[in-house]
Amino acid sequence: MVEKSDQLGGWLSKQHKSIPTHPPFRDLEETGIDQLLSEIENNPRIKIYKSAVTGKITGGPGLFDVTLQSANGNPGGEELDSFRVGAIIQATGWKPKDPRENLPYGKLDDVILNIDLEEMVKTQAKITRPSDGKEVRSIAFIQCGGNRNKEHHSYCSSICCLTSLKQAMYLREMNSDAKAFIFYEFIRTIGLYEDFYRKAQEDPGIFLTRGEVSEITRADDGGLIINAKNTMPGENVNVKVDLVVLAAGMVPNAADGEAIRAYEDAKLAAVKGDSETQRKQAAEKAEQLKHHEGTQILNLAYRQGPDLPALEYGFPDSHFICFPYESRRTGVYPAGAVRQPMEGLGSRNDAAGAALKAIQCVEMTSRGEAVHPRAGDISFPEFFLQRCTQCKRCTEECPFGVLNEDEKGTPLVWATRCRRCGVCMGACPERIVSFKDYSVDIIGSMIKAVNVPEEFEEKPRVLALMCENDAIPALDLMGQHRLKCNPFIRVIPVRCLGSVNTAWVREAISAGFDGCILIGCKYGDDYQCHFIKGSELAVSRGDNIREKLEQMAMEHERVELHQLQINEYERIPEIFDKFMEVIEQYGMNPFKGM
Ligand code: SF4
Ligand code: SF4
Structure with missing residues (x-):
């Protein structure tokens, strides 16, 4: 267990009390x-490093070699220890996001964040005004202090509403005459937390109102005046309080998503750039972008960068439907608010x-299995490197x-990191990547083994x-639902559309097939491709396929790509029928019987 600060416990140890965790979900x-910390610290099978960060992680699942260094803020700080682990x-x-600019956080002393109030209650056991130390008798809580605003921070941080309800209860427990005003656009207390919301609603000293806080100004007596518009009754509301508490947005304590994407783009341009100069410049840019906020967390010695690849807002990437804990680095599992x-x-x-996934x-991995x-x-990908270009x-x-690379660019396979998708096999123009049970030749032989009727x-x-x-599976569901489809289709399953080597399409056309249809998972922001970008890569390789067909003097309309969700089985007959209409239009493949 590696902790950057000098004590374990994170945000939980900074809390005075917790929102309810069991029925009746009110208190x-x-x-x-x-107690949790003492259990961990007294467990002889848990080794704890405090004030430590990872200096470097090499290897892969089952064989990660971790080097720790002291968390003194300097890259390359003093080395503390090194050890081998199987999973991470x-x-x-998370860390708080600064609130919206129109809220005077940092400009007015008595406008604070919810985390500041929590710390105050925890350390002082009372709530006082930062400006003059006076006991606070009224607080305005402003929800979404920067969340769900496209300009600023567009997603809900999920705990701020509960935190404001909890902190309003602190105030009321400390002083039964005190008043809490909660201004919100929507209150979100999901699931059984609704009962916690009801308890707050029943308290006559907690006022919940919808409204957009447009202004916070200082009153002559030192209080703060809240001006809210678009309130539930439709009127503007002015309230004078001692303290304003802003619900801060939640940002993952991980790599910077934008920086990662800029780095990945530069890496790609370093390979695919039009000229040698462009590729060189992109490689230099990638090197500069490699280390950015968040890279002190893992420091993976991976060719594709030191962090977990991230989604739009910096959350580590995962397959949101099927594999919520999986990141794009096998054996590394993000858990919790990150x-x-x-x-x-x-x-x-x-x-x-995440712990179960790690086990x-x-x-x-120790059995050699994916x-x-x-x-x-x-199976593992095998590279016939004598022919690698x-x-x-x-x-x-x-x-x-x-895949890491040696200094010449030859791939170095870290087998236990592999998910056996075959994307490398689909990518290789030399066709030198194969699995024992899945290769360009094996699928090529299956294609050739299909009986293709003569033209007449x-x-x-x-x-x-x-x-x-x-x-x-969608095709199976189609059958289970007794839907019928065109009888002239012959199906070969592939591991991922990203594993499709363009040679297969050429071989199919040469073997007399009249057309070829490729069906993979949905891609895009809400991707469902089980290998993240395999389906998308197949589309980007489409140009290559079209080029190959043109070289054979064939219409490129004879190849189509589709994306399908598992529950869209009803679409399959229609996709096939429409494609057959296209084939009818262009006629039979002239290569038949040759
Ligand atoms: S592309 Fe897929 S099969 Fe190839 S090395 Fe990567 S994970 Fe393994
Ligand atoms: S794609 Fe094929 S030829 Fe290119 S580096 Fe990889 S193994 Fe070598």
């Missing part, structure tokens, strides 16, 4: 952090989930950072290369 609770959980939590905004109870459950990773999504798969496509396109028989043949993750 404040002790956080229980002291990144539970680095993964998505969540409260303490949610974080504990999340930590249990599964260690056990399966953990997910091809759980139990014991060091084009770097595989090292760049592998979605999981499996007037029975077209279409090859469907369908992803085994969503498209093939």
Whole structure:
């Protein structure tokens, strides 16, 4: 257990009390952090490093070599220890986002954040005004102090409403005459926390009102005047209070999402740039962008960068439907508020989930098996490197950072990081990547083994290369629902559309197929591709396919790409029928029987 600060416990140890964690979900609770910490610190099987950060992590699942250094803020600080671990959980939590600019945080002394109030109650056991130390008898809580505003911080941080309700209860417990005003646009107290909201609502000293706080000014007597518009009754509201508390947005304590994307773009341009000069400049830019906020957390010695790749707001990437704990680095599992905004109870459950994934990773990796999504798969990509041209496509396109490179650009495979998607196999123009049970030749032989009727028989043949993750199960569902589809389609399952080598399309056309249809998972911001960008890569490789067809003097309309969710099985007959209409329009493949 590696902790950057000099004490364990994170935000929970800074809390006075916790929101409820069990029925009836109405009452404040002790956080229980002291007991939890003593259990951890007295467990002889848990080794704790405080004031420490990772200097470097090399290797892969089952074989991660971690070097720790002191957290003195200097890169390359004093080395503390090094050890080997099988899996890593990144539970680095969150940090507050500064509130919106129209809220005078930092400009008026008595406008503070919810975390400041929490610390005050925890350390002083009373609430006082920062400007003059006077006991606070009224507080205005302003929700979404920067959240859910597209200009500033557009997502809900999920705990701020609960925190304001909790802190309003602190005030009321300390002084039964005190008043709390909570201004919100929406109150979000999900699930059973609704009962916690009801308890606050029943308290005559807690006033909940919808309203947009447009101004906060200082009153002559030292108080603060809140001006709110668009309130529930429709009128503007003015309230004078002693203290204003802003609900701060939650930002993951991880790598900077934008910086990561800029780095990844530069890395790609360093391979795909039009000229040598452009590629060189992009490589230099990538080197500069490599270290940015968040890189002190993992410091992975991976060719694709030192952090977990992140989504739009900096949350580590994961498959939001099927594999919530998986990151794009096999064996590294984000948990808690670094993964998505969540409260303490949610974080504990999340930590249990991530710990189970980590155990599964260690056990399966030690048996030589893939953990997910091809759980139990014991194949590995093999590279016939004598024919490698060091084009770097595989090292760049592998979605999981499996491949490092030597100084000449030859791929170096870290087998336990691999998810067996075959994207490297689809990427390699030399066709030198293969698995024992999945290769360009194996699928090529399957394509050639399909019986293609002669032209005069007037029975077209279409090859469907369908992803085994969503498209093939959707085909099964189509059958289970007794839907009928065109009988001239022949289906070959593939691990991922990203593994499709363009050679297969050429071989299919040469073998007399009249068309080829590729069906993979949805991609985009809410992607569902089980290998993250395999389906998208197939689309970007479409130009290559079109070029190949043109070289063969064939219409590129004979190849189509589709995305399908598992529950969209009803679309399959229609996709096939429409494609057959296109094939009819262009006629039979002239290569038939040649
Ligand atoms: S099979 Fe997939 S995860 Fe493994 S090296 Fe190839 S691209 Fe990377
Ligand atoms: S894609 Fe193929 S040729 Fe290019 S670097 Fe990788 S293995 Fe070598």
